[in-house]
Amino acid sequence: MIAEIIIVAILTSSACAIPGVFLVLRKTSLMSDAISHAVLPGIVIGFLLTHSLSSPLLFVGAVATGLLTVFLSESLIRTNLVKEDAAIGLVFPALFSIGVILVSRYTGDVHLDTDAVLLGELVFTPLDRISFMGLDLGPRTAWVMGLIFILNIGMLLFFFKELKLTTFDKGMAAAMGISPVLIQYILMISVSITTVGAFDAVGSILVVALMIAPAATAYLLTDNLKIMVLLSILIGALSSVAGFAFSWIIDASAAGAMAAALGLLFLLAFLFAPKRGIVSIKKRRQQQKIDFAVTMLTVHLLNHSEAKEAEVENREQHLIEHINWEERFAKTVLNKAVQNGMVNSEKGILYLTQMGKKTAQKAMMR
Amino acid sequence: MSGIFSDFTLRTVAMGAAFLGITSGALGSFAVLRRQSLLGDSISHASLPGIVLAFILIGTKSSLVLLIGAAIAGWIATLFILSIIRNTRISSDGAQGVVLSVFFGLGLMLLTFVQSKPNASQAGLDKYLFGQAAALLPEDVRTAAIIGVITIICMIFFWKEFKLMSFDPVYGESLGFSARLTDIMITALIVISIVTGLQTVGVILMSSMLIAPAASARQWTNKLGAMVTLSAIFGAISGVLGATLSSLISNLPTGPTIILCLTSIFIISLLFAPDRGLISKLVKRYRNRFLFSLQKLLLDLYYLEEKHKGTSHAHDMKTISLIRNRQGNIHIALKTLQSRGWAEQTTAGLWKLTAEGHTEAIKIQNGGRNDS
Amino acid sequence: MSDLKWAIEAEDITIAYNDKPVVWDVDLRVPEGVMMAIIGPNGAGKSTLLKGLLGLIPLTAGQVTVFGDTYKNQRNKVAYVPQRTAVDWDFPTTVLDVVLMGTYGKLGWIKRPGKNEFFKATEALDKVGMREFADRQISQLSGGQQQRVFLARALTQEAEIYLMDEPFQGVDAATERAIIALLKELKNAGKTVVAVHHDLQTVSDYFDWVTLLNVRRIASGTIKEAFTPEILKKAYGGRLSFLEDRNGCPDTLEE
Numbered sequence: 001m002i003a004e005i006i007i008v009a010i011l012t013s014s015a016c017a018i019p020g021v022f023l024v025l026r027k028t029s030l031m032s033d034a035i036s037h038a039v040l041p042g043i044v045i046g047f048l049l050t051h052s053l054s055s056p057l058l059f060v061g062a063v064a065t066g067l068l069t070v071f072l073s074e075s076l077i078r079t080n081l082v083k084e085d086a087a088i089g090l091v092f093p094a095l096f097s098i099g100v101i102l103v104s105r106y107t108g109d110v111h112l113d114t115d116a117v118l119l120g121e122l123v124f125t126p127l128d129r130i131s132f133m134g135l136d137l138g139p140r141t142a143w144v145m146g147l148i149f150i151l152n153i154g155m156l157l158f159f160f161k162e163l164k165l166t167t168f169d170k171g172m173a174a175a176m177g178i179s180p181v182l183i184q185y186i187l188m189i190s191v192s193i194t195t196v197g198a199f200d201a202v203g204s205i206l207v208v209a210l211m212i213a214p215a216a217t218a219y220l221l222t223d224n225l226k227i228m229v230l231l232s233i234l235i236g237a238l239s240s241v242a243g244f245a246f247s248w249i250i251d252a253s254a255a256g257a258m259a260a261a262l263g264l265l266f267l268l269a270f271l272f273a274p275k276r277g278i279v280s281i282k283k284r285r286q287q288q289k290i291d292f293a294v295t296m297l298t299v300h301l302l303n304h305s306e307a308k309e310a311e312v313e314n315r316e317q318h319l320i321e322h323i324n325w326e327e328r329f330a331k332t333v334l335n336k337a338v339q340n341g342m343v344n345s346e347k348g349i350l351y352l353t354q355m356g357k358k359t360a361q362k363a364m365m366r
Numbered sequence: 367m368s369g370i371f372s373d374f375t376l377r378t379v380a381m382g383a384a385f386l387g388i389t390s391g392a393l394g395s396f397a398v399l400r401r402q403s404l405l406g407d408s409i410s411h412a413s414l415p416g417i418v419l420a421f422i423l424i425g426t427k428s429s430l431v432l433l434i435g436a437a438i439a440g441w442i443a444t445l446f447i448l449s450i451i452r453n454t455r456i457s458s459d460g461a462q463g464v465v466l467s468v469f470f471g472l473g474l475m476l477l478t479f480v481q482s483k484p485n486a487s488q489a490g491l492d493k494y495l496f497g498q499a500a501a502l503l504p505e506d507v508r509t510a511a512i513i514g515v516i517t518i519i520c521m522i523f524f525w526k527e528f529k530l531m532s533f534d535p536v537y538g539e540s541l542g543f544s545a546r547l548t549d550i551m552i553t554a555l556i557v558i559s560i561v562t563g564l565q566t567v568g569v570i571l572m573s574s575m576l577i578a579p580a581a582s583a584r585q586w587t588n589k590l591g592a593m594v595t596l597s598a599i600f601g602a603i604s605g606v607l608g609a610t611l612s613s614l615i616s617n618l619p620t621g622p623t624i625i626l627c628l629t630s631i632f633i634i635s636l637l638f639a640p641d642r643g644l645i646s647k648l649v650k651r652y653r654n655r656f657l658f659s660l661q662k663l664l665l666d667l668y669y670l671e672e673k674h675k676g677t678s679h680a681h682d683m684k685t686i687s688l689i690r691n692r693q694g695n696i697h698i699a700l701k702t703l704q705s706r707g708w709a710e711q712t713t714a715g716l717w718k719l720t721a722e723g724h725t726e727a728i729k730i731q732n733g734g735r736n737d738s
Numbered sequence: 739m740s741d742l743k744w745a746i747e748a749e750d751i752t753i754a755y756n757d758k759p760v761v762w763d764v765d766l767r768v769p770e771g772v773m774m775a776i777i778g779p780n781g782a783g784k785s786t787l788l789k790g791l792l793g794l795i796p797l798t799a800g801q802v803t804v805f806g807d808t809y810k811n812q813r814n815k816v817a818y819v820p821q822r823t824a825v826d827w828d829f830p831t832t833v834l835d836v837v838l839m840g841t842y843g844k845l846g847w848i849k850r851p852g853k854n855e856f857f858k859a860t861e862a863l864d865k866v867g868m869r870e871f872a873d874r875q876i877s878q879l880s881g882g883q884q885q886r887v888f889l890a891r892a893l894t895q896e897a898e899i900y901l902m903d904e905p906f907q908g909v910d911a912a913t914e915r916a917i918i919a920l921l922k923e924l925k926n927a928g929k930t931v932v933a934v935h936h937d938l939q940t941v942s943d944y945f946d947w948v949t950l951l952n953v954r955r956i957a958s959g960t961i962k963e964a965f966t967p968e969i970l971k972k973a974y975g976g977r978l979s980f981l982e983d984r985n986g987c988p989d990t991l992e993e
Binding site: 399523524525526527529530532533534536537538539540541542543584587588589590592593 | 789792793794813816818820824825826829830831832835836839842843845846847848849850851875877891895
């Protein structure tokens with residue numbers, strides 16, 4: 001059974017990771033937050049009508065409310081009466097509230113309660129099985145998420161070029177006859193469907209973690225869109241397995257632990273990513289600060305190379321007083337410049353070497 | 367349940383919700399104007415692990431302790447978000463999405479971990495998810511009142527600075543005010559007001575208590591002071607209404623009920639606010655269009671007369687509507703012209719301009735044509 | 739030149755965003771009582787330099803003095819007029835309220851504007867011809883009116899130096915004339931005006947000093963000294979066609 005749970009977890013996180021990449025790149029991550037809250041009333045109404053969590057009607061209802069969120073937010077923004085962030089923040093809490101009230105008033109003791117809404121029931125997913133002619137085919141959620149995963153892959157394969165273009169250059173896309181609005185809605189449909197599918201396993205809010213966190217982590221690790229998609233899937237899968245294992249040990253919500261594991265991976269990338277992690281940024285900035293200061297020194301010397309000025313401006317002491325460098329920093333910079341063969345110092349007056357001159361000129365050409 | 371007891375509970379609940387509504391409504395104005403609406407959402411989701419951790423570490427369910435935990439978690443989340451935005455290429459929405467969902471997930475994990483422990487002392491922590499106004503104690507109300515008063519005093523004291531730095535922070539800095547300092551102050555007040563509301567509204571929906579009253583109030587006024595006041599009033603009304611309803615009706619969670627009250631106020635504001643409201647705009651547009659068509663009709667009549675060499679000549683409605691493929695009811699337009707004394711109907715039912723209408727048409731032709 | 743008193747002296751200013759230099763080692767001296775234009779192609783760092791002078795962004799290197807003292811100590815003598823597009827004009831506030839903000843600097847923290855400040859604000863509104871708009875909501879203003887409001891706000895600071903970022907960007911001709919008349923009035927009263935400017939055609943009509951900037955300082959001096967075709971060519975690079983084409987759009991000068 002644990003194997004089945006893990007399969008469900010991996011399929012769910014992989015399916016979520018795909019639309020997440022584009023949400024992060026398009027700077028619309030919070031749309032997934034909005035949609036994941038807003039699909040609740042759709043699911044609940046579908047559930048109240050069919051009394052089953054597996055009816056396709058739930059998907060229809062949820063996708064409809066998901067798209068309704070997008071539509072309502074955009075309409076609100078278009079009235080110019082509220083700003084974008086406020087518009088989103090007005091729509092989804094209202095829809096979510098309707099959902100929660102419906103759950104607590106009408107579903108009562110049935111399968112669907114507020115805990116399930118928030119947490120999902122990953123551990124119980126193997127209990128709900130699909131069988132065909134008496135043959136057990138496995139957990140229903142595994143099939144559903146597998147299907148959604150394939151759908152999302154399909155969207156990638158079919159629309160990769162369009163998604164890429166509308167994400168990075170809307171104007172160009174429109175000029176080439178690709179409608180950014182259409183692609184936007186295709187993406188939002190994918191987000192809605194994935195959210196509903198993942199609802200069983202991880203509940204309605206943690207879907208956001210599964211969508212955004214892997215993509216954001218991958219974004220810190222690579223510049224290549226295809227690799228970013230693959231990395232996101234990998235990160236999602238890895239942390240869902242790790243999260244589940246941890247939750248099994250401490251006996252806590254699997255979905256919560258999966259989100260926490262994603263957070264841990266993100267934190268690691270945020271701190272230690274080879275090029276974009278904080279540590280390497282800080283190190284690089286320190287190095288660049290000195291390199292930059294050396295270049296700046298050459299520019300300064302070049303700008304004041306006319307003889308009369310030079311005696312005042314190009315003294316070592318002047319660097320400290322006027323360029324406003326600390327003495328120690330100025331010394332470091334000066335040593336580095338002399339070491340690199342860009343500057344000569346004679347009796348406290350600094351002269352550019354030929355190489356230094358070139359460096360300065362190149363720097364000013366930008 | 368005796369009547370006196372329910373009265374007392376209701377009063378507590380209503381007062382708590384009122385203080386909460388006032389605080390969050392007033393501060394929400396600044397959150398919305400500074401485009402920090404969704405930051406509020408992140409902060410409130412992110413406060414959950416703080417609540418549970420405070421419970422685990424200190425072992426008390428005293429709301430004050432838990433709320434301090436919530437405030438610390440919310441503040442850490444804010445710092446994380448800012449640091450991600452500043453140091454990476456992930457945009458603010460991505461940073462908020464990650465921090466919000468991960469913190470919330472962590473909170474849920476801890477919550478379920480605590481709940482799985484055999485002793486039942488943790489019961490009631492999950493009221494922080496959707497809020498439970500009925501569980502408010504008089505001391506909670508007192509806390510809310512004190513925090514509300516402190517918040518409002520801060521706002522009064524630093525009113526000038528908050529306004530300046532929300533409108534034009536760069537200019538404000540050039541005057542010698544510190545944007546960093548006011549940012550920290552406003553964000554801290556937002557965190558505090560969010561945290562006060564967690565018991566009543568819950569972590570998931572608390573951000574709406576900031577956004578909805580402010581967005582509603584903005585529609586009714588163009589002055590910051592009035593907006594903040596109105597927003598506080600809207601917050602208080604919905605708070606009291608929602609909390610009372612949910613206390614009286616079973617299985618009606620408080621947070622969502624308050625949010626729906628707020629949403630109703632917002633929809634009403636959006637539609638009916640004078641000047642900015644959608645209906646008022648629609649009316650204005652139709653009135654302008656009607657005035658414009660009146661002027662056109664006047665000119666049409668004028669040109670018809672000109673064609674007939676200035677002799678006062680009456681025309682039937684059909685001719686008039688034929689000059690241009692005019693849509694809409696020409697009859698009403700003609701009647702309006704008549705009521706203004708610019709046109710008159712002959713006994714034969716034909717229409718012609720009066721002398722006044724004639725001068726008016728010339729006036730329009732000379733002056734009003736520029737912008738058409 | 740040695741008898742000139744310097745309102746602003748900036749030495750060896752370098753400003754870099756994440757190691758990308760926007761302003762490279764610029765020296766700038768603004769004599770007291772002049773009207774100086776800072777011109778240069780797009781991306782030359784004009785606005786950045788202005789903000790650097792005001793201490794609104796950190797200097798990577800260099801230092802600024804105002805009337806011989808640090809900017810911090812002389813803040814009350816400097817008024818800044820930011821770009822009009824930098825703020826949200828849908829903010830719920832009135833024209834008078836915005837203009838009053840100019841008095842906040844001298845008031846300091848917490849203290850409220852009183853009668854005196856209201857008087858100053860009204861007077862400033864009078865000067866820019868916007869008195870009857872005092873109670874107007876700011877979202878109802880045209881571009882030119884917005885710029886006048888910003889100018890009025892700076893006037894209430896009663897400063898010695900006025901630093902303006904593109905004051906003529908997107909304003910109507912009448913406003914442009916009104917603003918320039920006001921600035922000349924300020925100059926006649928001995929104040930110093932420095933404005934980032936875009937329109938090369940009007941430089942010599944409006945200003946008496948000019949600084950050409952293209953990441954580094956190309957030239958700085960009186961119009962006669964520094965506003966010459968050779969220097970302009972150096973600043974803008976390529977073929978500069980504005981002298982032939984008087985009606986050309988100044989933004990398309992670079993080829």
